[in-house]
Amino acid sequence: MGKPLINTKIIQITSGRGPAECSWVVAQILKHFLESVNNKDIEYKILHREKGIENMTLQSVTVQLKGNNLSRFLSQWIGTIQWIGTSTFRPQHKRKNWFVGLYEIRKSEQFEILEKDITYQATKSSGPGGQHVNKVSSAIRATHLPTKTQVLVMDSRSQHQNRKIAKARLQEKVTVVQLESLKSGVKNQWKNHLTLERGNPVQVFKGTDFKKNTIVKKFKKQRCALKNELRNQLNN
Template structure:
């Protein structure tokens, strides 16, 4: 049997245009979500957090996941999440149902640059070090061809060492730009999610302790209907 396929996905938990209470729910959902991620042995990296107005709240958070069977795992989380409880910030508020969204971000960007996409050019170092440095072309200019981004490294007198440093810095620079583009894409994508679906939550939590709420009301109705049907049959 072959090894399980390891893939990468990016999700965002967001309050949409919800108030501070929804931002509080986002922070709580993040804790529960990461606990579930860890229990499944999935690696994660938080790419972006947007804090809410109140302390300990998040307007949104973007998380990168890496592991196998991610689609199956996310199918249990992706969608609208409901919290039933009294507002922490407005205890007299009549509203008891608060909704946030957890969605997968479809991405085309790759956060890992390839060696074949980098070109290196040796150049003479300049600055402190004087004539001894300038005698050797030890500095390295690295260019990421797909994005045309460049870095110049002259940290070491070793060309080989500067090349390694250049690749690492170029990776950081490209990833930073790609993340900015991803975040911009998230905002554009959220134009389609400004109205979070409230009718069919994928998960329901309740109370200040944020316990999972097992939804049994639909099954209860079915059981009652079956009982009534059985009674009617016995009467006849």
């Protein structure tokens, strides 16, 4: 048997335009989600956090996952997540059902920049160092062509070392640029899902202890469709 396929996915947990209570739920969901990730031996890296207006809350968080069978694992999480409980900020509030979303970012952009997309230009270093620094073209200006992002590195007298540093810094800047471009798209996606799927959560949690509530999914529509398809096949 061959080695299992290891792949990478990026997900975002978001409160959309929900109130502070939803941002609190996002922070709680992140804890449970990462606990589940660790139990499955999946590597994760938090790429971006957007804090909520209240302490210990998150409007959104973007997480990169790396491991086996990610699609199967995420199938239990992707969609609308419901918390049933009393507001931690407005105890007298009548609302008891709060919704957030967990979605995979299905964008073609790759967060790992490719060497073929970078151009390097040697230039003379500037600043203290006397004549030696001015005569040697050791500084490196690196440009990521797809995003037009640039960095200038003159940390070392070694051109080779400056190229390595430049690529690392370019990676950091490009990741920030890509995350910013993804945020608005994911928010729009979440607003659509919020309207469509409030009544069909993939996960339900209850109470201030955030105890998981097992839900039984009903597949009545799918069964009816399969029965109709089978009936049509028999009639043909």
